[in-house]
Amino acid sequence: MRRALLIAIAALGLLAPAGAHARDRWDTRVLALVPTPGFPAHAYAHPNGRVYEGTYTNPNGDTVPSRVFEYEGDGTLLRSWTVRGQSLDQSHGVQVATSDGAGRLVLLDKSPPRALLLDPRTGEQTEYAPFPEGAIPNYAAWGPDFSLYVTDYAQGVLWRIPPGGGTPEQWVADPRFDGGEFGTTGIELAADQRTLMVAVQSQAGGAGGNPSSGRIFTIPIQPDGKPGEITQFWESRPADGPDGFGIAKSGNIYIALLATNQLAMIDPQGLEKERFPSAPGGGANGSPVPFDTPSNASFLGTRVVVGNQSYFSGDRTHQAILDVETGEEGLPELVPPAPPRAEPPPEPVAKPKRKWSCKRYKSRKKRRACRRTLAKRRRAAAQRRG
Amino acid sequence: MSESSLTRRGFIGAGAAAGAGAMFAADAEAAKRKRKRRRRRRKKRAPAVRRADVIVVGGGFAGLTAAREVMKAGKSVFVVEARDRVGGRVWNHEFPGGEQGERGAMYVGPTQNRILAMMDSLGIGKFDAYLTGNNVAIIQGDRTEYSDTGPTGTAPNDPTIVAELAAVVTELNEMSKEVPVDAPWNSARAAEWDAQTLESWVRDNTQTERFRSLLPVATRPIFGTEARDLSLLFTLFYIAASGDERNPGTFDRNFNSRNGAQMWRIAGGSQTVAFKIAEELGPGRVKLQSPVRRIEQDGAGVTVRTDKHVYAGRHVIVAIPPALAGRIVYDPPMPMERDQLTQRVGQGALTKVGAVYDKPFWREKGLNGTALSTDHLVNVTFDDSAEDGLPGAMVGFVGGDNARIYARLTEAERRERVLGDFAAFFGDEARNAIEFFDTQWPEEVWSRGGPVGIHGPGTLMEYGPALRQPIGRIHWAGTETSTYWNGYMDGAVRSGERAAKEVLGE
Numbered sequence: 001m002r003r004a005l006l007i008a009i010a011a012l013g014l015l016a017p018a019g020a021h022a023r024d025r026w027d028t029r030v031l032a033l034v035p036t037p038g039f040p041a042h043a044y045a046h047p048n049g050r051v052y053e054g055t056y057t058n059p060n061g062d063t064v065p066s067r068v069f070e071y072e073g074d075g076t077l078l079r080s081w082t083v084r085g086q087s088l089d090q091s092h093g094v095q096v097a098t099s100d101g102a103g104r105l106v107l108l109d110k111s112p113p114r115a116l117l118l119d120p121r122t123g124e125q126t127e128y129a130p131f132p133e134g135a136i137p138n139y140a141a142w143g144p145d146f147s148l149y150v151t152d153y154a155q156g157v158l159w160r161i162p163p164g165g166g167t168p169e170q171w172v173a174d175p176r177f178d179g180g181e182f183g184t185t186g187i188e189l190a191a192d193q194r195t196l197m198v199a200v201q202s203q204a205g206g207a208g209g210n211p212s213s214g215r216i217f218t219i220p221i222q223p224d225g226k227p228g229e230i231t232q233f234w235e236s237r238p239a240d241g242p243d244g245f246g247i248a249k250s251g252n253i254y255i256a257l258l259a260t261n262q263l264a265m266i267d268p269q270g271l272e273k274e275r276f277p278s279a280p281g282g283g284a285n286g287s288p289v290p291f292d293t294p295s296n297a298s299f300l301g302t303r304v305v306v307g308n309q310s311y312f313s314g315d316r317t318h319q320a321i322l323d324v325e326t327g328e329e330g331l332p333e334l335v336p337p338a339p340p341r342a343e344p345p346p347e348p349v350a351k352p353k354r355k356w357s358c359k360r361y362k363s364r365k366k367r368r369a370c371r372r373t374l375a376k377r378r379r380a381a382a383q384r385r386g
Numbered sequence: 387m388s389e390s391s392l393t394r395r396g397f398i399g400a401g402a403a404a405g406a407g408a409m410f411a412a413d414a415e416a417a418k419r420k421r422k423r424r425r426r427r428r429k430k431r432a433p434a435v436r437r438a439d440v441i442v443v444g445g446g447f448a449g450l451t452a453a454r455e456v457m458k459a460g461k462s463v464f465v466v467e468a469r470d471r472v473g474g475r476v477w478n479h480e481f482p483g484g485e486q487g488e489r490g491a492m493y494v495g496p497t498q499n500r501i502l503a504m505m506d507s508l509g510i511g512k513f514d515a516y517l518t519g520n521n522v523a524i525i526q527g528d529r530t531e532y533s534d535t536g537p538t539g540t541a542p543n544d545p546t547i548v549a550e551l552a553a554v555v556t557e558l559n560e561m562s563k564e565v566p567v568d569a570p571w572n573s574a575r576a577a578e579w580d581a582q583t584l585e586s587w588v589r590d591n592t593q594t595e596r597f598r599s600l601l602p603v604a605t606r607p608i609f610g611t612e613a614r615d616l617s618l619l620f621t622l623f624y625i626a627a628s629g630d631e632r633n634p635g636t637f638d639r640n641f642n643s644r645n646g647a648q649m650w651r652i653a654g655g656s657q658t659v660a661f662k663i664a665e666e667l668g669p670g671r672v673k674l675q676s677p678v679r680r681i682e683q684d685g686a687g688v689t690v691r692t693d694k695h696v697y698a699g700r701h702v703i704v705a706i707p708p709a710l711a712g713r714i715v716y717d718p719p720m721p722m723e724r725d726q727l728t729q730r731v732g733q734g735a736l737t738k739v740g741a742v743y744d745k746p747f748w749r750e751k752g753l754n755g756t757a758l759s760t761d762h763l764v765n766v767t768f769d770d771s772a773e774d775g776l777p778g779a780m781v782g783f784v785g786g787d788n789a790r791i792y793a794r795l796t797e798a799e800r801r802e803r804v805l806g807d808f809a810a811f812f813g814d815e816a817r818n819a820i821e822f823f824d825t826q827w828p829e830e831v832w833s834r835g836g837p838v839g840i841h842g843p844g845t846l847m848e849y850g851p852a853l854r855q856p857i858g859r860i861h862w863a864g865t866e867t868s869t870y871w872n873g874y875m876d877g878a879v880r881s882g883e884r885a886a887k888e889v890l891g892e
Contacts, residue, residue, distance in 0.1 A: 032631035035566035036573065064574050067566070075631045076500070077869050078884050079854075080568035121891055123855075288632075316563055317634075 023325040026276045028285035031075040031305060031323040037064045038319040042139060042244050043307035044096040044105070045300035047333060049073045052105055053307060053321055054083075056093035056295075060314060066094045068107065070120060071321065073300060081123050087111040097140035097150070101338035108137035108150065115140070115150065115161060115168075128165040135159070139244055139296075141187045143221050144194055146336040151184035151198060158184060158198065158219075158227075163336070172219065172227045180204035180211070186244035186296065189334050191251065195220050197233065199242050199255065209235060214242035216253070216266070234270040240280075244296025246304050247331045254297040254304050254326060261291040263306070263324065276324070285322070292318040299330020433696045438462040440889050441690045441699040443678045443714075446474020447875050448863040449705030450663040450672075451504065451882025452889075457667060459890050464697050465667065466690060468677035468832040471657075472664045474706075475827070475836050476875060478655035481742050482820055485772035486655030487779050489738055489825040491837065491875050492770065495649040497630040497639065498876035500883065501659075508662040511653040516769040517644055519749060522757040522811045526599055529810075531753065539642040542600070542758060550597040557591065559636050562625035567635070567869040570623035571850040580847040584621045585613035599760040604641060606785030607766045609873075610734020610827070611840050615786075620841035627872045635870070643756060647874065648768065656875065677832070682717040683859045701889040705863035705882060708853070709733050709834045716860070724857060727849035730842070731866065733835025735789040737826045739764060739782045739804045741819035746771045746778030748812040755780060757811035763788050764807040777820065780808055793826060800824060838873030839866040854884075861885045 034040040034053055041056035051071045066083040086092045092111040099105050100117065106128065107116040113131035118124070129148075131137050136153040143149055148161040149171065156177030159168040177184050179202035186199040201214045214236040220228030234253075236242050241259030248254065251268030257275075261283030265274040277284055283291030293311040297304035303323050310318035358370035440456045442449045445467030456463045471477070477489040494501050494512060505512065520531040523542035532543045541551055565573045573579070588601055601613045608624075609616060628647065629635035639646045652658060664672045676692040681702055683689075690697040704711050712728025719725070746769060748755050755769025764782035771779045782804060784792045792800060801822045808816035827836035841850075854867045863885035868877030 030632045033634060035568060036564055037566075062574060064572055067569065067572065069568065071631070076880075076883075077568065077631050078887060080566075082569065082572065121888075 023327075025325060025327040026285070027325040028287040029323045030287050030289050031321040032069075032071050032077065033289075033317070033320045034069065035067075036316070037062055037067065038316055039093065039309050039311065039314075040307045040319055040321065041093065041295040041309055042095040042097065043296060043298060043305040043321045044098065045298040045305050045330075046099050046103075046105075047335060048103060049300070050078070051075075051300065051305050051321060052096040052099075054094035054096045054107060056095060056309060057091050057110060057311075058093075058314070059311060061091070063088045066092060066109075068094065068096060068105065068118060075321070075323070079120065081118060081120075081125075083107065083109065083116070084125050085112075095138065097137075098142065098148075098333065099335055101336040103338075106140060106148065108140060110136055113137055115148070115165070117165075129161040129168050131159065131168060136183070138183070138185055139187045141189045141196060142334050142336060143189065143196070144334070145225065147225070149187060149196055151187045153183050153185065155183045156200070158187070158196075160225075172230070174230055176200070176203065176215075176217065176230060176232070178204045179214075185214075185242065186255065188245060188247050190218070190247065191249075191331055193334055197245075197247070197253070199245060201241050201243065201258075210238045212238040214240055214257075216242070216245070216255070216270070234266050234272065236264070236272075240264070243294070244298070244307075246297045246299040248299065248326065249329045249331050252328065254299075256291075256294040256297050256306060258293045258295060258309070258311070261294065263291070263294065263297055263304070265326075285324070287322060289318050289320045289322060291322070294322070297324070299326075302326055302329055304330070433694065435689075435696045435698050436464060437698045438464045439700050440464075440886075441466060441688065441697045441702045442705055443681075443690065443702060444474065444705035444710075444864070445469070445472040445660070445664070445672055445674070446705060446864070447476060447501075447660060447878035448865060448867075448882040448885070449474075449703065450660055450667070451879045452703045452705055452863050452886040453667055453671070453882075454663050455883055455886030456890065457671075459886070461890070463667070463671060464699070465664075465672040466676045466678055466692060466697060467672060467674050470675050472672060472674075473657040473660035474878075475833055476656045476660060477825070478657040479740065479823060481772065481777050481779060483777055485777065486658075487740060487742075487770045487772070487781070488656050489740070489823070490656070490827070492651060492656050492768075492781070493648040494652060494875065495639070495647040496645060497628075497633050498647070498871055498874065499630055500879040501874075501876040504879050505652065505659060508659060508666075510658055510662065512650040513653060513773045515643055515648055515651055516746070516749070516771065516775075517754050517756075519752045519754040522753060524757070524759040524761050524810065526596060526760055534642070534644050534754075534756065539638055539644065540646065540648075540756065540758075541641060544596075547594065547597045547600065550592055550594060551600075554588070554592060554597075555637050558622065558625055559638075562622040562636075563634060565619065565622045565626045567623065567627050569850070570619055570626075571847045573619070573622075576619055576847055579622060580617050580619035580843055580845075582618045583614050583843060584616040584618050587618045588613060600758075602786060602788075603758050603760055603765045606788060607736070607783035608640065608837075609840055610736030610785040610789065610835060610837055612786040615840060615842055617841050617843045617846060619846050623846070624872060627868070627870050627877070630870050643768075647871075651773075653773065659875075678714055680715045680717065681860060688859045701859045701861060703861045703863050703882075703885045703889060705885070707731075707733055707834070707839050707864055707866055709839060710832065711862070711864075716857075720857060721852075723849050723852040724855070727845070727852045730845045730849060731839040733828070733833065734838060734840050735786060735828045736836045737784040737789045737792050737824060737828070739784055739800075739824040740770060740822070741780050741805060741808060741816070742821040742823075743778035743780070743815070743819055744776075746775055746780075747815040748780075749775070749778075751813065753812060755812075759807070759811065762807040762810060763792060763803050767808065767811060780812075780816070782807065789826070789828065793828070856888060861888045 070078045090111040105118040113135045115128040138151040138153040140150045146163040150159040158172040160171035182201040216234040240257040245255035253266040260280035293309040295307040306322040361367045439461035442465045626635040628640035680691040688702040708728045708731040757767045767782040770781040863881040865877035868881045871877040
């Protein structure tokens with residue numbers, strides 16, 4: 001009984017460590033300022049509990065290759081990598097879109113347009129898929145068959161990369177995704193694991209309504225892999241600029257509004273329920289860094305991490321990953337299963353070299369004869385070797 | 387034996403053997419036993435291979451932290467340390483009454499989150515550095531006393547240099563914002579900045595000799611070197627690194643005591659952290675007096691050889707400064723970048739001097755023990771008294787050119803010069819020290835200098851990426867590899883945590 005009591009007390013202690021207190025909903029903290037080249041877009045919350053951030057496009061231009069930073073969940077910088085093979089004379093940048101079962105990061109690169117795999121264990125970078133010229137691969141989500149569905153910021157299309165990588169096919173091209181200047185943005189797989197949710201920032205035509213309003217659409221992935229009927233799930237207010245989003249276990253959606261510097265919460269029926277901060281524009285969130293063109297909201301436990309790009313003002317002190325408490329758990333991301341671990345090849349067993357010795361002969365005569373024979377053999381072997 | 391084989395010689399031989407056998411049977415038996423014993427003894431002498439998942443080279447803060455993290459992950463570890471103590475560049479000094487002062491690193495400050503978290507987890511407290519009262523500055527013969535609560539912080543508030551000081555510090559802070567701490571060589575202006583020294587930049591961007599005379603007062607204690615030896619890019623990186631992920635680094639935070647890197651001291655002396663980690667690792671896990679001579683690696687693992695023992699593991703973390711890491715033989719040899727790096731990142735030349743007094747007499751004069759001087763062998767001093775103020779202790783930094791001058795003095799001359807300098811700062815009572823001690827870090831074989839490895843022009847650009855890049859199963863730690871607080875205890879702890887995560891494959 002006493003032991004049970006102790007265990008109960010210990011458990012309570014574990015649940016509520018000294019000094020720890022639950023954070024309020026929308027409590028916002030700076031997880032980390034992002035070093036140069038800065039302009040962080042999608043902050044990716046990896047299933048391993050870390051946060052990965054790529055540096056995106058500097059609108060004033062730069063010739064520095066993009067970087068990918070690895071942070072602990074508490075914001076401690078661990079490692080970083082330089083993206084190789086970028087076209088530095090063009091507008092360039094990467095977003096860490098997702099990860100695979102081996103823990104490798106899927107990077108979406110702007111110039112050249114491509115998907116890369118970055119292995120954090122080794123730093124190795126390999127191409128996963130090349131995109132055609134003119135595409136800007138933006139966000140990505142795995143489908144149930146582990147095809148990778150990728151949005152395109154330059155055009156109203158969705159790309160599908162076959163399982164294992166390779167040339168992407170244009171999976172959907174629809175006028176409702178055409179935002180004029182902007183294409184498709186955030187993408188997530190819904191809890192049923194067969195419906196994709198895709199955001200657009202504006203709409204040049206097709207579905208009516210205010211063209212400056214963004215939207216989220218749902219698209220079922222049919223058993224034959226083809227897209228099902230596209231349905232509008234939510235429409236933003238004019239000039240919100242909805243971008244990346246995350247889905248909670250409850251079905252609530254948290255989406256970054258980059259033009260109004262806010263986060264919006266949309267319920268599972270597609271009704272917008274809350275905005276933080278309530279007023280658009282200033283982005284004041286109670287932390288030292290206001291929302292300044294926030295790019296996404298990805299779940300890390302009950303928090304969402306937000307890549308704060310500061311795209312328009314280019315304010316280095318705003319280029320950060322923000323950590324916003326939502327008070328509810330995120331939906332675990334579907335990632336391909338880890339590939340079976342390749343067993344290391346067995347060590348080649350060296351055939352023990354036979355040692356020739358004449359010591360076994362007790363007779364001096366025989367030993368001498370033996371030595372002569374061995375010397376003869378050695379000479380012959382040396383001759384053979386040339 | 388067949389009859390046909392019985393020859394005369396054989397007969398005699400057989401007879402002799404039989405006779406000898408009869409005569410010496412007991413001796414032969416004894417000889418056989420002796421041979422057996424010798425063989426057994428010889429076998430024992432072969433170095434035993436000690437196996438663990440991870441072998442850590444270096445028992446300083448970085449190595450011990452890495453080992454602690456590895457152990458926490460349920461893996462086995464050995465720490466192999468060359469010295470007869472743990473702590474590396476952190477070394478307690480016991481005062482006559484048993485209180486602890488420091489011969490090496492001694493302060494922690496805001497944004498040094500990893501060392502502070504480490505101390506918390508080990509139950510080690512901190513206390514405020516003594517900052518009550520005025521600082522002393524001697525600039526080109528002029529002695530002033532001033533409060534460090536003013537706009538210049540710890541730096542002198544001499545009206546003839548204040549404007550220039552503010553302009554230079556602001557400019558350096560601004561430039562440092564362009565330097566990414568994880569990859570300074572990636573800065574847009576890296577090539578331009580790494581092609582010049584701090585001295586050449588200061589010469590081009592300042593007006594007065596009086597201000598320039600202050601430069602060594604900063605570079606000698608911070609780097610153990612002269613501004614002419616420091617790449618501007620490295621200096622900017624060092625400033626950028628004087629912060630954390632949420633607070634950009636600034637020169638002020640690096641140089642200041644109040645709200646800066648010299649704000650708190652560690653209860654029981656900073657080496658206590660190392661003692662506690664070693665204790666946590668358990669008996670037999672830290673091998674002292676075992677300088678590593680050779681590291682071999684193949685597809686299966688690593689072999690680490692010391693003079694007496696061989697350690698085998700899946701990975702090795704080399705947690706020593708590049709200048710020491712370059713002295714180990716690697717098989718296969720290191721790639722060119724790594725090898726060249728270790729030839730270029732030399733340790734600073736820093737000597738720490740100290741004196742112990744009955745009481746901290748300077749406090750009674752309204753002074754806090756911090757002094758800066760352009761004119762003396764000791765350029766900077768701090769109050770190193772125990773937490774309750776007794777006994778009084780003063781430490782000073784002698785770096786760069788002055789460390790070289792100091793090394794040429796006799797023991798008596800050193801004491802006289804240092805106490806004379808202390809007297810110039812705080813009064814003649816300084817000459818009546820109970821104890822005088824010094825530590826010439828460049829003479830410490832297992833440090834080769836301090837406080838940190840120095841990058842001259844070109845090194846960061848050409849070889850910087852090799853600082854942390856693992857080579858197969860060899861991983862690198864040590865404060866020189868840290869992104870934030872490079873050169874500090876916090877940087878060492880950070881690097882150990884990072885390296886442990888690398889080997890754990892996380």
